[in-house]
Amino acid sequence: MMQRPKRHRAYAPDPNAPGRTCDMPGCPEAGEYRAPKSRRNLSEYFWFCLEHVRAYNSSWDFYKGMSAAEVEAQLRADTSWQRPSWPLGHLGAGAAWDEDMLRDPLHILAAGRANGTRHVETERPPAELREPLATLGLSWPTTMDVVKMRYKELAKRHHPDANGGSRDAEERLKTINVAYAAVRSKLGSETRVAAGG
Structure with missing residues (x-):
């Protein structure tokens, strides 16, 4: 019988962890779980131990501090995968058809x-x-x-x-x-x- 390849479990330590200690001050555990530093830059991470990443995630709110209009704009951008869009039959701002x-x-x-x-x-x-x-x-x-x-x-x-x-x-x-x-x-x-x- 053929065995399925092992999948990375969501709760398992990140295989790309940099091998350093937890970013929570005073914690000697290994930082094996990543968490984004801010909503503005989702590709920079804190590296926490399991206990501290759970605490960080429970308090994380992507929309915290945003106005209702900013939340609406973010949701609209998410529907087009953060790519620019415009009404059908129109071109993007300032664009012109090549004759x-x-x-x-x-x-x-x-x-x-x-x-x-x-x-x-x-x-x-x-x-x-x-x-x-x-x-x-x-x-x-x-x-x-x-x-x-x-x-x-x-x-x-x-x-x-x-x-x-x-x-x-x-x-x-x-x-x-x-x-x-x-x-x-x-x-x-x-x-x-x-x-x-």
Whole structure:
């Protein structure tokens, strides 16, 4: 029958004890049990004998002297293992996204935004698309599906037949057609590059 390896018992002397006498003044016993010196520095220890470490532990109160706000802050820090945290969707204080990290040639992030998901703008549109996007009333990044839907909506609204043959509506529709063609050609070329074609 195989024997289990012996485990270090919680009440057994610390195997890493420095081999010195108890830190309690006047005690000649060996200091085999460690206890933290303060809550500010939990890696510095007193070394006590068993009797004195029990007395020290019974009077130890980590939160002693802390205000209610400090206790609350400590408990919150403990829930994230003393690591910094911030609300989902935000970065740490003063941090900024690396734009190269957020390139989205397949417009996956824009598709999420189009479905109603909150999305932080990460890119500025290319210079040649700023005016066409403004004409169409779209923000960047966008997808071809969104552009088509917007174009159809604007074409119906500004078609001369829907506006009693108005010359202003006809000119506006021409501007919308030029803007749509510019955005369509740019998005089409990016999609072909992303797909490897």
